[in-house]
Amino acid sequence: MIGILSISQRISFFEKNIYIFIFIIVSTIFIGMIFPMLSALATKKISLMGNSVGSIYLFNTLGNVSGALLTGFIFIPFLGTENSYSFLIFINIFLFVFISFKLIKDSNRTSLVISGVILSFPLLYLMNNKGYFSDHYYRNKFGNDIEILYSYENSMDRKVVLKKGKSRYLLAGPYLSGSTDKYRRSVQILQGHIPMMLSVKNPSVLEIGYGIGEIAHHIYSYNPSRFDIVEIDPMMIPIANNYFAKINDCVSKKERVRTFIMDGRHYLDITDKTFDVIMNDTFYIISEGASRLYTYDHFITAKKRLSKKGICIVWVPSNLVRNAALSIIKTFKVVFQNFTAWQMSLNEKKTDLFLIGYKGGFTLNLEVIRERYNKFAKEEFKNIGINSFDEFMKGFINREIFKDELFSDIRIHTKDRPFIDYTFMQWGKDTEEKQEFTICKTLLE
Numbered sequence: 001m002i003g004i005l006s007i008s009q010r011i012s013f014f015e016k017n018i019y020i021f022i023f024i025i026v027s028t029i030f031i032g033m034i035f036p037m038l039s040a041l042a043t044k045k046i047s048l049m050g051n052s053v054g055s056i057y058l059f060n061t062l063g064n065v066s067g068a069l070l071t072g073f074i075f076i077p078f079l080g081t082e083n084s085y086s087f088l089i090f091i092n093i094f095l096f097v098f099i100s101f102k103l104i105k106d107s108n109r110t111s112l113v114i115s116g117v118i119l120s121f122p123l124l125y126l127m128n129n130k131g132y133f134s135d136h137y138y139r140n141k142f143g144n145d146i147e148i149l150y151s152y153e154n155s156m157d158r159k160v161v162l163k164k165g166k167s168r169y170l171l172a173g174p175y176l177s178g179s180t181d182k183y184r185r186s187v188q189i190l191q192g193h194i195p196m197m198l199s200v201k202n203p204s205v206l207e208i209g210y211g212i213g214e215i216a217h218h219i220y221s222y223n224p225s226r227f228d229i230v231e232i233d234p235m236m237i238p239i240a241n242n243y244f245a246k247i248n249d250c251v252s253k254k255e256r257v258r259t260f261i262m263d264g265r266h267y268l269d270i271t272d273k274t275f276d277v278i279m280n281d282t283f284y285i286i287s288e289g290a291s292r293l294y295t296y297d298h299f300i301t302a303k304k305r306l307s308k309k310g311i312c313i314v315w316v317p318s319n320l321v322r323n324a325a326l327s328i329i330k331t332f333k334v335v336f337q338n339f340t341a342w343q344m345s346l347n348e349k350k351t352d353l354f355l356i357g358y359k360g361g362f363t364l365n366l367e368v369i370r371e372r373y374n375k376f377a378k379e380e381f382k383n384i385g386i387n388s389f390d391e392f393m394k395g396f397i398n399r400e401i402f403k404d405e406l407f408s409d410i411r412i413h414t415k416d417r418p419f420i421d422y423t424f425m426q427w428g429k430d431t432e433e434k435q436e437f438t439i440c441k442t443l444l445e
Contacts (some may be wrong), residue, residue, distance in 0.1 A: 035060065080153035138162060138171070149243060152235070159235050161243045168243060170212050172233065175290075178212030178240070178281075180247065185214065186344075186384040187315065187352055192218025193377040194342055194354055195277045195313040197369045204274070204307070206230070208264030208293060209281030213240045213248025219277075220251045221376050227257045228275075230264040265292060268301045278302045279313045285320065285328075285420060294328050297415040299335040299357070306359040312336065316353040323410060324420040329355065330407040331414075333399075338362045341397040344386075364396075 035056070042052040075084040135148055142164055149168070150161040157173035167181040178184065192215040196203070204226040205219055216229055229252060231237055237259060241250045252259050260267055264280075285291045292298060294314065302312050316328055332339065336357025345351045373381075373389050386392050411419040 077155045080158075082153065135160075137174075141174075142169075150239065154233075154235055156233055156235075159233075159239055161239065170240065170244070172236070177209075177236065178214065178244070180212075180244070182384070185247075188212075188214040189218060189377075189380050189384055190342070190344055190352075190354065191215050191279065191313065191315055193380065195279055195311055195356065196222040197372040197377065198356060199277050199311055200307075200309050203276030204228075205277045205279075206268075206275040206305070207279055207281060208267075210237050210240055210252065210259075211281040212244040213237070213251055214244070215279075215281060216251045216257075217248045218376075218380070220249075220254055220257065222372070224256065224277075226273075226275075227254075228260065228267075228273075229257065230260045230262060230267045232261070232263050234261045265298055265301070268298075268305055271305065274305055274307045274310065276307050276310045277313070278306060278310065280315070285317065285324070291413070291418060291420055292415060294331065294413055294420065295415045295418070296331050296335060296412050299332060303335055303357070303359055308360050310359045312357045312359075314355045314357075316355060318352045320420075325353075326407055326410045327413045327420050329353075329402060330410050331412045332357060333402060333407075334412060339399050340364075341399075341402075342395045343397055344395045366393075369393075 038056050039049075039053050042056060043049045044052075071084060075087065079087060135151060138148065138160060139146060142162065145164065147163040148160065149163055150159065152159055158171075160169075160171045162169050162171070167179055169179040169181070170177045176184075178188065188211070196205075196219060202223055202225045205224045206228045207216055207219065208230050210216060210229055210231040216227075220227060229237075237252050240248060241252060251257060268278075280293050285294060299312070306312060314328070314332055316325055320328075332355045336355075336359075338358040338361060340356050340358075340362060342354040342356070343351060344354070370389050373392065377392075378389075381387075381392060411417070413419045
């Protein structure tokens with residue numbers, strides 16, 4: 001299974017599921033044989049069949065219910081997913097040995113016990129080496145030359161900090177939450193600076209998701225009057241501050257910064273505050289939770305929480321397939337009738353888009369933007385290849401370029417009809433080619 005997961009980015013959706021089907025079909029067949037075999041073993045007389053099968057059903061139901069409760073409330077929170085698997089396999093081996101010990105002849109019992117002990121040793125080793133399976137997965141995905149600096153699993157997923165060359169990566173499960181590689185840092189720098197150069201002075205800011213904290217660090221440099229950071233995972237901020245302090249300066253601990261551990265969508269629903277800037281961290285939208293932050297419903301709620309001159313910024317990643325990218329733009333366009341965009345070519349293959357929606361009217365104050373560029377962003381932008389204010393402004397796109405005919409066959413992405421979730425099934429062997437798709441090139445054709 002680890003091998004299948006590690007090549008999942010290089011094979012089609014259909015091929016991946018064929019591999020998974022082949023992998024699990026054998027175990028599924030044997031699991032399906034358990035109930036009829038138990039019924040046959042437990043039934044000594046035909047006249048007692050109903051009583052025997054009924055008893056098996058009873059204990060089977062009790063086992064299913066207790067298994068769900070124990071797994072959800074005890075095993076995963078305290079042992080983690082991987083150790084829970086190992087522990088339950090160990091229990092099954094123990095039950096196999098115990099029941100067989102009662103059933104087979106005395107002469108074979110010693111061999112049975114030895115077999116059980118031998119089978120248990122690999123499981124005990126794996127339980128003592130936390131993260132063995134996931135670490136193997138990350139080495140398959142990133143290469144054997146990585147150094148795993150941190151690996152721990154909580155009830156949500158496994159958090160991993162790994163180092164490859166000079167770059168560090170923070171992953172939540174299989175998804176990248178942030179890194180110090182050049183491309184990712186470029187996105188983080190732009191997403192932190194662009195809205196702050198366009199907003200009112202000393203704005204109140206809401207950032208959903210902390211990632212490695214670099215975006216928050218850039219936002220804080222503009223001296224916001226109030227800065228709320230909402231992060232759903234309680235482990236994310238401490239890990240980021242510990243392993244990425246050089247680029248986030250532990251901004252979550254600064255004055256006027258408040259952190260909330262909860263779902264960002266829920267926070268927007270219940271808060272009575274308004275903000276001058278609302279933004280998401282740089283999420284990869286392939287995960288369900290992240291895709292919900294690109295829905296019509298979320299954009300509507302965000303717009304309600306904006307001040308009169310408030311803005312909302314959304315990152316459209318370069319690695320989206322065409323229909324997913326267009327769906328996000330159309331959804332954003334429907335909610336924010338006044339919006340602009342910034343298109344930045346961050347390397348030869350990737351052109352990212354940042355959508356900026358305005359609650360009220362839009363005025364591009366070049367003097368203010370230039371002043372803030374020179375004061376806050378100039379040196380950072382040089383590090384990512386933007387060497388002048390004019391070069392930065394070349395990325396500005398007015399809403400008129402987003403013509404309606406471009407979106408005629410594109411659906412709006414909503415909570416109840418999550419269109420972009422299913423566009424990822426289109427990713428196949430030509431994924432690398434599709435990653436070179438740039439939405440702005442399409443807009444200009």
